[in-house]
Amino acid sequence: MSTTRKRVYGYLAEFPSASALYKAAEKVRDAGFRKWDCHTPYPVHGLDGAMGMKRSILPWFVFFGGMLGTCTGFGLAYITQVDIYPTVVQAKPANIFTVPAFFPIMFELTILFSGFTTLFGLLALMKLPRLNHPLFASRQFHRATDDAFFVAIEARDPKFSPDGTRQFLEDIGGKSIELVEEED
Amino acid sequence: MSKRIWQHPEASADDNTVSWRGVGQLEDTPAFRTWLDREFPQGVAEMSGEDDLETSRRSFLKLMGASTALAGFGMAACRRPESYIVPYNKAPEWVIPGKATYYASSMPRAAGATPLVVTTFEGRPTKLAANTLHPDASGTDAFAQASVLDLYSPSRSRTLLKQGKPGSRDELAVVFAELAADASAKVGFVFGRDVSPTRSRLVKELAAKFSAAKFYAYEAFEGSADKVLGNGVRQVADFSKADRILSLDCDFASLDPQGPTVPFFVRRRPEGKGYDKKADAASMNRLYAVESAFSMTGGMADHRLRVAPSQLLGVAAQVARKLGLNGLVSNVAPITDAKQLEWINAMADDLQASGGKSLVLAGSRLPEAVQALALAINDKLGNIGDDKPLRLVRTEAQDLGDLAQLQADLDGDVVETLFLLTPANPVFDAPADAEFAASLAKAKTVIHLGPRTDATALASTWHVPAAHYLESWSDARTSSGVYTVVQPMILPLYDACASELELLSALLSDDGKLLTGEGEEGKASPAYDAVKKTFEAIGGKGSEPWKKLLRDGFHASSTYETVAANVPSAPVAAVPEAKGYDVVFSTDASVFDGRWIDNAWLQEAPDPISKMTWDNAALIAPQTAKDMGIYDEIVALETWNSSTGPDGEGEHRTGPMIKVSVGGKELEIAVMISFGQAENTIVIPLGYGQGFDKEDEFDRGAKDTGTVGLVGVNTGFNAYPLRTAATSYFATGATVAKTGRRYPIACVQEHHAMYGRALAREISTIDSGDHKGDFEEQLHNVKKQGMDAHAPKNISLYKTEGKDGKPHLSDPLHQWGMTIDLSSCMGCNACLVACQSENNIPVVGKSQVARGREMHWIRMDRYYALPGGNQGEKENDKIFDPGNPALVPQPVACVQCESAPCETVCPVNATVHTEDGLNAMAYNRCIGTRYCANNCPYKARRFNFFDYNKRNPLVAHNLYRGPFGEKQVGEAPHLQRNPNVSVRMRGVMEKCTYCVQRLKDAKIRQKRGQKQEALAAGKPSTEMTVNTHTLRIPADSVRVACQEACPADAIVFGNLLDSDSTLRKIRSEDNQPVLERNYDLLQYIGTKPRTSYLARVKNPNEKMPDAAFIGKATIHMH
Amino acid sequence: MATATEHAPSPSRQGPKLPVLEREKLILNGRSYHWITERICGVLENRQPFLWWLLFIPSALIAMIGVGLGLTYLVSTGVGVWGMSNRSFWGWDITNFVFWIGIGHAGTLISAVLFLTRQNWRTSINRAAEAMTIFAVMCAGIFPAFHVGRVWMAWFLAPIPNANAIWQNFKSPLLWDVFAVSTYFTISLIFWYLGMVPDLATIRDRCKPGLRKMLYGIFAMGWRGGNRQWSHYEMAYLLLAALSTPLVLSVHSVVSFDFATSIVPGWHTTIFPPYFVAGAIFGGFAMVLTIMVPARTLYGLQDLITMKHIDNMAKIILLTGTIVGYAYLMELFVAYYSGAKYEMDAFKFRITGPYWWAYLAMMSCNVLSPQFFWFKACRENLWVVMAVAMCVNAGMWFERFVIIVGTLGRMFLPGDWKTYSPSWVEIALFVGTIGMFLALFLLFLRFLPCINIAEVKWTLRESDPHFDDHHDHPDHGAAVEPAYQHELHSKDAAEAKA
């Protein structure tokens, strides 16, 4: 740890179990913090409510992505098969009645486009990839992916105060409270 | 995937014309070889000697490399390699680059010439078709179709040989000069059995010039006609006049022609030639066949009796006896088998009842006694005469000695210099006991003229490569004697080639100078002068008749003169009682007597009966094979579970080998089961086994003899050593021993029965009391045979139309369709080979055929059928002869389904429908998923598993060497290719498209004609009247390749929209059956095929004991 | 959530106390979060056992020879080096394709369908099953791609605007296949990768700085395990599962359309899509067992992949095997009932014709062998489980062989009947893909977490944020004993009595 002054990221506090974290999260939420997060090795169910988070908007992205896929599939098939160059195969019509034959591809493209929107929508919502993060500089944060439960309250939060927040975390049962600073 | 560049007419000849093909052009005859050098640098031209072969290919590659490299440096080549257009230096008259030119010619053959129309592109003959104007036109057979390939055959003889080594022309010139100067030379000439008026005229001149000259004729399969009928007399059948025909082992429909065949087949149709009459059983002829193994003719028979060949005389004698000719047959033992007797007597009654309108034909290779009886029977029945079914004619080929006389003369030094001009190969195919080779060695000089370096060529002092009939001037007569010209389409491809007439002319000239191909300074060949001189005597002087002859190909008012029959009266000789097995030395449908051994198309064309390719085998009836101990069980025609036969299937198929001993000679040969063959008879086709190399694992003969090319090497077994002069057609008293070895067999059809599926349908003209009704009712129910009796109607939810509401098959002018009349189709291979030559179909070789990869677009299915089903059910015990099934052929090519299952499954739109109803195949779009072919219910699609066109499939294992394999360039018949059809590369699917190139060409021609007509009328083009009639091709004017080749006229092709077309008598405008006999193959799957079939009608005689079992191949299926 | 159902009946509810059996634990021996991390990461952090090398080196060699050389020879020489003919245009190529693509179905199915139906036992096996899917689809893709006659023209299959102004035929089941299989591969890959991100972060966090850390770090994308990430992540996972479920059903349906939409007797049946999907699940689970049972022993994962997992999979195999058996019989009935000669014969010839042995192998492997799983003793005996799984693997291959080869050799016209047999090139290629599959799977075990670390932790009882509340309100009526063991005990007791 260097002694030069650095920008403070926030406090990181460990909690002994998922239940403790859950209860702590409820308290942080009730205390009115906005810029904070719980870091857990697995998704703790119900934590969204405890943190006061809204349901993810990802499904809307995917819905429109999927619709785009359906339209692409239909457009691709219809335009090429009926409009541009209709070919006569097995006496099947080359007009709107031939559309049932396009369903498989419309379906597959729906799924494909949905899949891509899920992937890229998720990355956008999670703001990943982000390889460098102040939390990674913490001595204990690596346990967040193993067996530790953390609450991190950011300094950017208007309610944040260097002492008050530390005290608050201690009060709700946080252990190993650490001031996380940004590097460089 | 490409036409080759040099096929483009732009890149064609340089100086002037390519060939002479008419009198008008003779003046301009070019320096052909210069042209050839330029035109085909990789091709035949440079390869005048075997040594050159390798170097020329290498230098070709070098040249190609150089030009590519140069192109790479040029600025222009930044964008693409330069290619060149090389126009003629002096454009020849008549040649229009890119357009086919057609010439009438003919193919000389022993049974009478085949009149032909030859298609040429810029001087290359590519395709043969029957000359339909000719009075004796009767389609073409597979041999005629395949003969064009011989012109370009890589194994064609191309150098002069002296004692088997390359000889010099000058040395030969000395021989000729000496001979020509020596009027007392002891010279002998051996011709074939074909008749050439010019040759006959020259023979007379030769006889006059050379006082000691002797003349002979020899063919391996010559009959005893001269002995029975008289010197130079032949018989010609007119089948249109014959109501009842008895064939005594005479394959007159195919391998043993007795006259034009089409009239016979036309009378197999109850509706008449144009299908325009009401079906009438009385208009049909009735064919009785007595034979030992199935022939094409026997397959057509209404009643067929299978007897061993040694019994044939007994059958003939019984007929004679029944007709009161007892005196003739006093020596022949009567038939004792009551069933056979009943059969023969009933037949004899029928023949007698149609006296004067019946015909008895004995196979021309049968012994004299049978032939004599047949002649006597015909005479007794009043069948002989000018307006009778049988005509005896005198040919010009008279006073020719036979092989025995030749040998006597050779042995007695009567002949010292021998000209072997026969197309046969006497050293190989003369009777074994004659020991012809020994006699030949006694001659001082033997000059052999032939297209191959066969055994005879190598045994002769001199071998002169023969010019192909498409390269030489000659003339010939058809079976009835119509004078027919043989004109060259192209100069001989090789310097050394000479024609028969050129040799004879050289001898007749004072200095004996041998002029071949063309004379000096573009003068015509001496053969041209000789033919013209002969014709002047027949057709009159002046240029008009001559021009007409060249245009039409024949001189109509010239036929043979009729002679009276010289009916034998002495009792015919009896045959000794037969012991052991009879061995028939049969004529082969692929190699004939062995002369076509190097023709890849014929070798790969399956035998019409056995369906075997590339080989011969001993054919044996199932029961006899079991009796011999070759099989533990009787080999069944059909097994209930479609299991593989005891010999395996596909690439694993092998035949057990046996040792056949007859007359002290032995032959080890593979066995194949042959249904419908007489018991105790072994049929061995002749002509195979001419040469072997290190790839042969069966020690079938001497290796690397050089007597056979790459195509014919290692094919089959040579049965000639078993054959003696006395047993030239069949031998008796053979014994058989198993050897335990097995021989791989490549067969295109492994299952021989229809397995309860009414595919190739048959009906009978009589009511045989089996609840199937009379002729009319059976006709009516043709469409309801088999599953079609109870399959529901096909209903489609789809409307077959496009976005604009226009129907898919929108062409209002042409909608193509085809029908194949199974009543006429006998199952020969003419269509198959014709298709191969028209559509650039590659040959794939034996191992690929065995794997099931043959490329023929037409698959000739041949089914055997027993009335009670084929699984030896109880009813079969009741039938007349359970060992004698009916044979029904069924050619299957792409049927151009209107609702084609192949199309919808192609992911890349490579096969789609055209507006005129064709199932088009875009080779260049195909990526080769092969899904279309799986989904084709007719299995009519063929896949290029290898680069058959680029890699030589005939070199062993070559295809599997991929890029390291030997290439085809320079060694394959590229010049035969049809430039209007893409040559397919590996990995693409191909199939029949109704010769779409011809259809397209015809349409374009029609439109051009319409324009010229309108403009000639002097009207502005904007006021031209254009209607359906001006744009539509005249009815039946465009003919597809299989159709024009068919010797049975069984294929009708035409425009469904044209009410004048023959097709419309059979099929309606909307592709529905009109004729009662018409049915769709696999109708229940709803493919709506454009090719449909006409059921076969059998016309049995109610009084015959087997009448109730005739025409029942499919009628009991449901 | 295994523990959720063990909650006591609500206090308001009165009545007789019913014995509530605790579900069997998915993770045995009360392992901690850290133990799980250690155990799973240990697989890839420790030295590989000797057996790994013993398997990997031959597999990789076989793959290189069979696939590498086999394809080189094929493309340079032509499809003719295989055994097909102008009768049977497909043979081992499409058989192998359908075989591999079928196997490729279990992974996504386990991940998606079991996820949606909240089958938590999936967590121990889904990662490996998904990896298997990816590798199986890769093996499968080789066959349709290279079976075409002109591979270099295969780009014709892609709808790319071109100067020829010609397009694909969207009515062709093969084109549907192209779209379905490539979509399936893409989605499976996304699903697999997204599921791995938290675990990659775990490994990243355990790595010392270096290349390894960099690579895992890049692929973990900076995952921090914050709930604001988890929230979206869980939604994305749910969405992908929801998308994959119909996808996985559609892919094998589309593959079955290759046959079902044709007119070939024996192919042209409406039963094919469900029958193929059931077969795919069947074959896929068998392959999961084939691979996981040895891997479990090799890496000592018995506490994570318990006998319950194996028992569940065996039951699914029994169920789907029975469905498949039903489909086989129904096919026969439909053919008989159709009254169509060609249909009836197609099945008659399959059973009794030249390929009767394939039909027999198919029936005994696919229908008879799973019947062992009716017996608990068989389900618990790993040797029996492995034997049945191997049988099913072979049986599913034979099923495709029967459908393709057994049909094409005997279609409509007896004149074209000819049997097919494979060439050594086809055999080598198939063996090569097996090698490739194994090699890839071994590499996967070597470099990636073979069990979903985060999700396995989540199945622990204490992962529930209300775990402690639960202790606050103990359920007095519940016998805290695994149901499975309870059953065993009562059986023992009964036996003891007797």
Next chain:
Amino acid sequence: MANFFPRWTNFLPLKIAVCAGAVAGGAVLAFTYYATPKTLDAGYQPSQPIPFSHKIHVDQLGLDCRYCHSFVDVSGHSNVPGNNTCWNCHQHVAKDSPKLQPLRNRMDPTLEHPDFGKPIEWVRIHKLADYVYFNHSAHVNRGISCQSCHGQINHMEVVYQENSLSMGWCLECHRAPEKHLRPLEEVFNLNYSDADVAKYSKDAGVKTTEDLGLKLKEHWQISPKTSCATCHH
């Protein structure tokens, strides 16, 4: 414990994505433009062994196309004239032109040149793939002019390929032939324009060549096919 990845890596993935997208997009655009027959084939203008000028012969001297390409309305292939066609005039005209030396070498026996009697190898300009069967006579006899495919040859000093001759380009006309249809009398008139229309139609509504084409299409029942077998067999 410090961050393993430096801070700048946070934007790296985005930057890479943007760059890769730009490169891929650029490659697609470049390929679309350059790798199509429109760019690759059209404009091909090789130099010929004899710099024959269509402009002089057709535009100034008024030779009909068919004087040299004599079989264009008879055969599928439009022939390139043989040397004797050139020689007909050029043994009398422009006798000394050095440009014509290759021709004289080939045709004048008195020169005793080694090339005597050999053809001239013209560089091929318009080349279709081998599996395309284009038929000249089918087009010129139904009112499609040389110009429709070959451009204003009569103005070309050195001939170049005017059109891409790609399948898509062929299809354009096969779907809407009226743009190119003209009276048969005008097929070899390379200067045909709207002004000529009045000669053929008294209908005041028909003003442009396309109007006339539409009428002709109907009147002559012209319905070009677009199915594969039209050109590929």
